[in-house]
Amino acid sequence: MTHTRSLTTVSRRRVVAGVGAAAAGGLAGCLGGDPGDGSTSAGDGTNAATTADESAIGDASDASATVGMIYALGGLDDRSFNDAANRGIQRARLDHDVAFANEEPSAFPELRSKQASLSESNDPDYDLICCVGFLQADGLSAVASEHPDQRYAIIDSAVDRDNVASYVFREHEGSFQAGHLAGLVTGRDVSVGAGSTVPDERTVGFVGGVESDLVRKFEAGYRAGVDHAAADASTLATYVGAFDDPESGYAAAAEMYDQGADVVYHAAGGSGLGVFQAAQEYGRYAIGVDSDQSRSNPRYADVILASMVKRVGTAVYDAAERTIDGDLGTGETAALGLAEDGVALVYGTSLGPVIPDDVRAAIAASGDRIVAGDLSVPSDPEELN
Template sequence: MKKVYSLSLIMVLALSVILAACGNKSDNASGGSTSGSKGSSDVKVGMVTDVGGVNDKSFNQSAWEALEKVQSAGGANVKYLQSKSDQDYIPNLNQFVKDGYSLTWGIGFNLADAIKTVAGQNPDAKLAIIDSVVDAPNVKSVTFSENEGSFLVGVVAGKMTKTNKIGFVGGEKSPLIQRFEAGFQAGIKAVNPKAEFIANYAGAFDKPDVGKAAAATMYNEGVDIIFHAAGATGTGVFNEAASRKKSGQQVWVIGVDKDQSLEFGDEVTLTSMIKRVDTAVEKVSQEVIDGTFKGGTETLGLKDDGVGIAETSSKNVPADVLKLVDEYKAKIVAGEVKVPDTVK
């Protein structure tokens, strides 16, 4: 009986170890994954986020919402993997490729090197990236004319500032984020050349506390409108503005990438510079579904409706200012106004 009991105990322990190991396989080292209810399609589309996370209220969230829309239409089954650091980029991308995904997205310019590496090692895989150009036949690169959309919200800020001090909070200092700054500053100067402009870079896209501190410093210096291009770090800018609004201080934030008034409210969001990451992700994913996917580069600007300002802007921006915005938009599309894309 002792031998039977011992053998049974060993088998139970062994089974427990196996079950535990199986459970651990579903825990991604990169910090989480998810997928919605399965669609009817055999097409699978994966998305790897930057460190800002899928719930950054901005860039990554727009991309994920686009994929959820594709899935809801029955076009594909979708899933994301969240990166905690740049060390997760290649493992996350490789996981989708090795699992036979029809398309793997890298969201953000920081994933460019990882996309290039994985694409080179897997020439039959299809990959796509937002905000960077990867020169490979199996990669679709989508970039935007952020400077053009930022020019328009610069016009709004320049006309609506009461203190004549306007701020910009960026995430990581890079040519991409500086395109936001360059266009924003040019828009301000076009309508209010006497306005003082202050820029601050947080150095990260996932640090709301740093964004809050940067905003506090600017508001303390008399800035009354801040445009952020900082991903989840920008959440801190909104939090600081909301706190000051409650105490009676009249300050504003200009959102980025999506209509951030839907997340943070009209009381604090003056307008938002829309960057149609969602449209780009949906479009390219649909190309895979339709069998028309091709590598290459596509840049979306005002003429493509790839950038612009939020439709809800009329809640806080007067009609005469919006009319001026439309006039500048028409001039930019016609080539009459050239918007700088570098900070000078």
């Protein structure tokens, strides 16, 4: 059984200038990603971030469909969840002449007000309103009931309304593979890139953002994967309480590296940039989340072993395409896991090529077993106790 130690005291250290600025948009609902993650799945049409002024509503009368995009708190240019969603709608624009408008709420109450204002709009009259992030669920449940003729999609949560199509992800399955990788690396004598292991410690870490049922799925899968690879390994785990605080992410990871952690996996949005900075400073390794963070944050590519990506853009693209085709699955929930290519472990651009073949083979095999139903992955850390 994997041993979990919660960190109750976390030392703060100065984070290098610029990390905070790079993560200012990090609150992402919490999480998501898809290409550019180096994978082959659909859902990507651009590189890196797309800003709000590239919203392409234009002449909606000529569009195949008009979509209102309401992003998670933190907005665009987060190099993660929101940017992945934006890539999905950008691809729909390129492939299907979809027109769209971007809305970036800056505070929680604005989520529902944006939903309501777009629902009441006549110019344009939106064919679909796409709500990105689990924090939008409560507001959308109310707004959708008030506007029964409006079609909605919510990404990363489920809303039980006849006019809402819901997309959720089995994050614990992809996180299992992240943990499997960490468990195979800890205990080995590894020295590549800017990092190295402390093989006699057999310790890894997990840093979450805001503790919630959703983020706990990441922790549960990760811990189970570590246990699958190395039952005697210890997993340190903590939540920093925010998705946009890289300094706290740095402090949490630094404490873990101080305690001998070889690899730290984060599910903390912009706070995770601090994890990467700590990995570089301590000469250890990290695993990213949402998008391939060795691509979206290349200055940390020399310590990022891999990233657990979520195909948020694929879900957005699917909702837009189905709206055009008239078969949007309103009243239904689509669950996207390894089998659906909704989540995946993507190896880092710099370190991926040096990950041993036997490690890759073992992770591929566990993924096949999960897809086949031969390996069950817990979605709550309590299931591991």
